[in-house]
Amino acid sequence: MSTFTITSEWISLETLEHILDNNLKLELSENSKKQILNCRQYLDDVMKNEDRIIYGINTGFGSLCDTVIPKSDLEQLQTNLVLSHACGAGEEVPLHLVKRMLLLKVLGLSHGHSGVQLETVERLIFFFNNEILPVVYQQGSLGASGDLAPLAHLSLPLIGEGEVYFEGSKIAGKDLVQKFNIKPIVLQSKEGLALLNGTQFMSSYGSYAVAASRKLWKQFNQVAAISLEGYDGRIEPFSVSVNEIRKQKGQIKTAEIMRGLLAGSEIVAQVKAHVQDPYSFRCIPQVHGASYDAIEYSAGIIENEINAVTDNPTVFPDEDLVVSAGNFHGQPLAITMDFLAIAMAEMGSISERRVYKLISGTRGLPAFLVAKPGLNSGFMIPQYTAASIVSQNKQLCMPASVDTIDSSNGQEDHVSMGSNAGTKLYRVLENCFTIQGIELMNACQAIEFRKPLKTSSQLQEIITEYRKIVPYFEQDCYLHPHISASKSFVKTASWK
Numbered sequence: 030m031s032t033f034t035i036t037s038e039w040i041s042l043e044t045l046e047h048i049l050d051n052n053l054k055l056e057l058s059e060n061s062k063k064q065i066l067n068c069r070q071y072l073d074d075v076m077k078n079e080d081r082i083i084y085g086i087n088t089g090f091g092s093l094c095d096t097v098i099p100k101s102d103l104e105q106l107q108t109n110l111v112l113s114h115a116c117g118a119g120e121e122v123p124l125h126l127v128k129r130m131l132l133l134k135v136l137g138l139s140h141g142h143s144g145v146q147l148e149t150v151e152r153l154i155f156f157f158n159n160e161i162l163p164v165v166y167q168q169g170s171l172g173a174s175g176d177l178a179p180l181a182h183l184s185l186p187l188i189g190e191g192e193v194y195f196e197g198s199k200i201a202g203k204d205l206v207q208k209f210n211i212k213p214i215v216l217q218s219k220e221g222l223a224l225l226n227g228t229q230f231m232s233s234y235g236s237y238a239v240a241a242s243r244k245l246w247k248q249f250n251q252v253a254a255i256s257l258e259g260y261d262g263r264i265e266p267f268s269v270s271v272n273e274i275r276k277q278k279g280q281i282k283t284a285e286i287m288r289g290l291l292a293g294s295e296i297v298a299q300v301k302a303h304v305q306d307p308y309s310f311r312c313i314p315q316v317h318g319a320s321y322d323a324i325e326y327s328a329g330i331i332e333n334e335i336n337a338v339t340d341n342p343t344v345f346p347d348e349d350l351v352v353s354a355g356n357f358h359g360q361p362l363a364i365t366m367d368f369l370a371i372a373m374a375e376m377g378s379i380s381e382r383r384v385y386k387l388i389s390g391t392r393g394l395p396a397f398l399v400a401k402p403g404l405n406s407g408f409m410i411p412q413y414t415a416a417s418i419v420s421q422n423k424q425l426c427m428p429a430s431v432d433t434i435d436s437s438n439g440q441e442d443h444v445s446m447g448s449n450a451g452t453k454l455y456r457v458l459e460n461c462f463t464i465q466g467i468e469l470m471n472a473c474q475a476i477e478f479r480k481p482l483k484t485s486s487q488l489q490e491i492i493t494e495y496r497k498i499v500p501y502f503e504q505d506c507y508l509h510p511h512i513s514a515s516k517s518f519v520k521t522a523s524w525k
Contacts, residue, residue: 034058035139042332046240049129054158057139057150064141065150069217071346072144076100076218084342084353085222086144107221108188114181114225115191117166122179122230124162124194129233130183131157133335134224142338142345143223149214152187159209164192164199165230171436172359172447175340176230179448184224189213219342226340231362234451235331238366241458242324242373245465246317248519249376250283251491252469253313254290256383257297258484259475261392262310264288264297272314279325280318287313294485296476303392309382316379323372330365359447363430366450370457374422377457377464381415384468387475388412398474398502405505408471411512415467418460425453425460466515470499477501494522 033048036058047053057065075081082088082097089096089106098106122130135153138145156162163186169178185191186202193200195208205211256262265271272284291297305311342353388408390396399407429450433443473492476484483489498514 032056035061035136037061037064037140039336040136040332042236042239042328042335045129045132045236045335048132049125055132055135055154057147057154061139061141062147065139065145065147068141068144068344068346069146072219072344072351073217075351076103081351083351085226086219086342086351103218104216107216107218110221110225111181111184111188111216112190114177115185117169117178117182119166119168122165122167126233126237127162127165127183128157128160129237130165130179130229131162133229133232133236134180134183134227136335137227137229137338137340138223140338142343143340144219144344145223146214146217146220149187149216149220149224152211152214155209155211156186156193160195161186161205161209162194163202164194167448167452170230170448171434171441171444172228172231172363172449173357173444174437174441175226175357176228176359176448177225179230180225180227183229184221187214187224188216219344222342223340226357228334228337228339228357228359228362228447231359231366231447231451232331232334234448234455235327235362235366235369236335238369238451238454238458239324239328239331241462242320242327242369245373245376245458245461246321246324248465249380250286250313250317251290251488252380252465252472252519253310253317253383254287255472255476255484255488255492256387256468257287257291257306257310257313258294258479258488259387259394259472260306260310260383261296261299261301261303261479262306263301263303264291266306266311267291267314275315277315277318277322279321280314282321283318284314290487291485292487294488295482296479296484299482307382307386309379309386313379316375320372320376323368327365327369327372330361334362359445360430363445363447363450364428366447366454367426367428367430370422370450370454371426373454373461374419374426374457377415377422377461378419380461380464380468381412381419384408384412384415384471387471394475394478398471398478399505400503407502407505408474411467411470411508414512415464418464422457422460425457429453462520463512463516465519466517467512469495469519470511470515473499474502494518 033053163183165179165182170176191202267284267287339356388397396402397407397409399405429446
């Protein structure tokens, strides 16, 4: 069975997706094990030989940072931390994101700056490799002292608490001991803080969002090209010269892709009766291109984050240094995910505008894309659905990162709200898949009215595959199942 070995080397977002998409197992390299052991030994020596007061190791947490804890209570301190911080609420985090959280937490702890036991990291790997996925809740993190509440829920099963999903069933953490013949981890000094301080909830949402956004972006270009064909649009706005003089990388790339998708089309090559197209077609390079640039910017920020050490305090054995700082603060992720949500909502917005044009009864198309409008409402209402979803996306794009609320008696006086940015972004992306499915349904219906002229071979391949699950409509029918099937197609199909 394929295994990915965690080393100190940089992990790209593409590698992250490869691990998850192919269900690779994890293992630690010998060097990573050595780094983890050295850091833990250093911390044990410090606590044994010195009377230093170190935040979170022999003190309370947050505004209780000046309360010194006796050495005899340090293990209980860490257990209490995990139990008391597991205050999640709301809906459960989707399991594919929980598995991503486990992977990212392992990566963060593997650098040897967190002071955890090797046994703790290997137990997280055991959970990952065996699809033992803790129950985590979406609400509760302020995105500043790390993702405290969700990471506490992720960590509860380590100590025999909380709940997990295994093989489709929900199991109590205490029952894992018998089922898998494993003992609960006895947390040592600093370990609870290492598990709970970190940005793995935010960066799980963020890394997934980049992958989903890249997929959506590619497919929005393809669907837009089919819509352009259905609308009998012009190719001139995608020409090399007019896009290159704008100097925007995403725009130039989009125009090049559109030219490639339309190459060989009889429809786009025919003489046009109209001089220009509406913005939703003519400005595809400018709008899609701007979103591309935003996606790739976001990818850079989030890739940095998954390779980072984001718990607190941070331990540097070689420098004899334990530093309490702020690497857990989610501001880079919060701002980035707000930005990405706006960029993807715009992709959905311009998509809905193309749908609106396709059903308008112009350019030789029948009203609402049905042969007998009046008797049939045709595709009138799917546009309403898309418009409703686009409106919701606008509401979801209110930035989370501009908000902050005091916590812990003012000690934690500025927070990122990056967790809310992540969960909002997730909903925006789900909405975009639905909008994309609706546009594809309309585009494929419209292009039927261009026969006997043919579209390009690339676009025809997509249409042929799509027609295996969603038919051409000659009269009104129950459309909800077809919209659901269309969303499923754009979300799960492997397009070239």
